[in-house]
Amino acid sequence: MAQRIEFNTSPGNYRHWRVEYDGNVATVFMQVDESAGLFDGYELKLNSYDLGVDIELADVVQRMRFEHPEVRAVVMRSGRERVFCAGANIRMLSGASHQHKVNFCKFTNETRNTLEAAADDSGQMWVCAVQGACAGGGYELALACNYILLADDSNSSVALPEVPLLAVLPGTGGLTRLVDKRGVRRDLADAFCTVEEGVKGQRAVDWRLVDESVKNSQFEERLATVTAEFATAQVSRGDRSGIALDPVQRDIGEDGSLRYSCVSVEIERDKRLARISVQGPDTDAPADLDTLHREGQNTWMLRCVRELDDALLQLRFNEPEVGVLVFHTAGDAERVLAHETAMAGWRDSDWLANEVLLYWRRLLKRLDVSSRSLVALIEPGSCFAGMLAEIALAADRSYIAEGEFDEMPGPEAALQLSALNLAGLEMGHGLTRLQNRFYADAPSLDAAEAAVGVPLDAGRADELGLVTWALDDIDWEDEVRVFLEERTSFSPDALTGMEANLRFVGPETMETRIFARLSAWQNWIFQRPSAAGEHGALQRYGTGVRGDYTAERV
């Protein structure tokens, strides 16, 4: 699987999805092209999916928000007869490397999370219309929607057949959505997960697996009613129409470097690290909403977040051996804050301002679940302010340059917090990165929150505990070099585990439980012989011969 995976797509290039718009209701049809798998060696039968299918779905969800803000309710349904979705393609999984399987699950969960949040964040309610079989990851798609309508025709069913069939953890997000979101009783969930063919009709309702079971003859009518009810119940933020999202423009160097308009990625392969540089805005913040909408996808905050998002995905999927991501910024901190402040001021009245800020929140969450070491280097001339300061707070280590540096011109390095660091960019578990940083240390949190609005030089940032180390020009180069070299020398697995454990402090939400359990259990099962061994269930799938299971309980 050495080919480069591309995340840029647009409706004209979709192979697997079709979207129809009708006023404030959109209908998303899943109709997977069997022959258009991302890799060779499998056919996407029965609306089963691989990463390529999910990349398109992520694009659908994203565009729904930016290009069709008028949409208030979205119906997800199958474009095929008698099957909703058979879940992740098993032959793809059995052929995929461990790394790809893990990243596939992570990406699909990020997509489902954004779909899930669409109602609360963007006032877009997803309704899932299940006719035919809906199994495994297919049911997880339904679970991510806000409401599930199941055809009561004694053929349609929902199922999580992974345990009996494949010896892996059910669903895409473990079983968290099943018990946390839908509130399925644990013993019934246990029974559900061991019945290969799933549960139909009224029992699916009784067990809370779906919201309604409706006869086919009344299905369309009921679906339309439910959808219309949801559509009218959702608030809208202004009536300005959508903006276009063209594919993100970038150049890929032969060495794997990436150049966007305000983001660049340099890869130092021998050191197994990537330097991600963000260039602050080169223009003033939009003066008013008309200007913002006229700028549309070109406004700096949106352009920057899209480019960063693409860069992170490129690194995640196409550069698995790059273990450390080093973040740099360059530009005018005041201008960054001007853009951000304008956007935050408009968010309640304007959908676009709201969406741009939500996108930044999602990007930062994607950073939080990265399996790479994250390092922020706050150097002279940098602009770690507001949402860019949040990158430094998301990092596992942050270094700030103290005083003036001969070899790095520009104003003295500083970190600057804004109102957005106190609310609006919360992590998956609901805390701000400041609350997360000072979880059991209220005085420090208070002090940091009180420091909003003023540039914090190295001494002050260090004093407030906002950076790991403040280093002057005598120590900077060596300390940073040694740290990076040391990081590269450690076991990547140990680091991933250590970092993931330390990044989230305190409470859990469904979202964090999904990622945590997925990492702990699914990734473990994917390594074990019962599923992934030469004679395991995944390798044996389709041969008719059962997998050999290891009897020991671990």
Next chain:
Amino acid sequence: MAAPQAVDYDTLIPNNVGLSKDKRVLKALEKWHPGYISWWNDLIPKQFQESLVYLRTAVSVDPKGWARFDYVKMPEYRWGVLLAPEVEGRTVPCGEFAGEPAWQEVPGEHRATLRRLLVIQGDTEPASVEQQRHLGMTAPSLYDMRNLFQVNVEEGRHLWAMVYLLQKYFGRDGREEADDLLRRQSGSDEAPRMLGAFNESTPDWLSFFMFTYFTDRDGKMQLESLAQSGFDPLSRTCRFMLTEEAHHMFVGETGVGRVVQRTCEAMREAGIDDPYDIDRIRALGVIDLPTIQKKLNLHYSLSLDLFGAEVSTNAANAFNAGIKGRYQEVRLEDDHKLHGDTYPVVQIEDGKVVLKDMPALSAINMRLRDDYVKDASGGIKRWNAAIAKTGIEFSLALPHQGFHRQIGVFSDSHMTPDGDFISADEWSARAGDWLPSTADRDYIESLMVPEFTPGKYASWIAPPRVGIDNQPGDFEYVQLHMA
């Protein structure tokens, strides 16, 4: 324990499985019974329910003398639970457990797979009765009407057989599945039958004959493979069902044969040689041979779809688990495990149909379909011999297996009956040459006028050579109640 041979008529449900001692299952079946009767009563037109039909009822499972013929009102037919005799020392015939003693109880591990197979098989039994429900009104003779009803009551009994297994061995889930078998309806939007061919209509008697010849033959092959199950009660059930299924094949083969016969005779009498002189032939009130070929094309291709995809994980699992064998598994000479073996499977490569060796385990469906094709070609030869005898130059033929397919490797392409790939446009333009058109259907429907006089036959069908149970030609197979 050897199964009692005699059928116990003491309970509401005739059986040879000791139901009167099995209170739990008896109770469950008695609870299911009213729903079944009301399904039956809703289905079959009233006047036929009240008529006396000369039916064969199973009175024993002895291979020699198990049937008794008598007049019966259909709702009073003794649907029962009958299993073929237990074979002493029977072993699992195939898969990873081959050679171990056959299971008398469901192994927990295979419970879900077995239940699903039973439900799919069970679903087809009432479906065909539903598909054929209106045919009594247009029966071309009392003889044919009786055959229709015989097929119907036996499909009903086959439903009973599957329901018994579900209720006896699959607990609460089995009971719910049994209820659902009565809930689904052929062709319904609400709750359609599980397999495509069982939601198609059977609008006329030629369709019925084709259905019993081709589609019931798929049923026969499925029963043959389930008769090879390591789960002994299923094997015994299916072995007995096969003895009844043979009659359905008989109805199909002789039915089509009699239609062909009548057409050729009428052409001869009128001095018509050219089988494509369709208008003149139709003017004789018979069905022209090219239209019969079109009907054959339709039913054969729909029936091939019932075998599922050529390469199938489910089929491989079922075989390896010892749940479903190959056709006549015990007579095959190999290790019955198939690990490492291959079987040639049709594939499309560079626009050509080729055979490629695939793992034999995954190719179980393909193999059963090949056996089916062989089995189905016998009747064609006999029909052609009958045509040749009349001196008319025409022969019926099975279309290429890639013709008009919705499932499997051919489902994405279009093919002529001769096996040439054609474009979608060409298909749309020419499909009417190969499949019955609306006009063809209308014509056949116009012939469907009932003939209820004993010993008389509609214009388009020849009388049978011998009567059922050796009854004379004018025997009143159905004493109609026309209130």
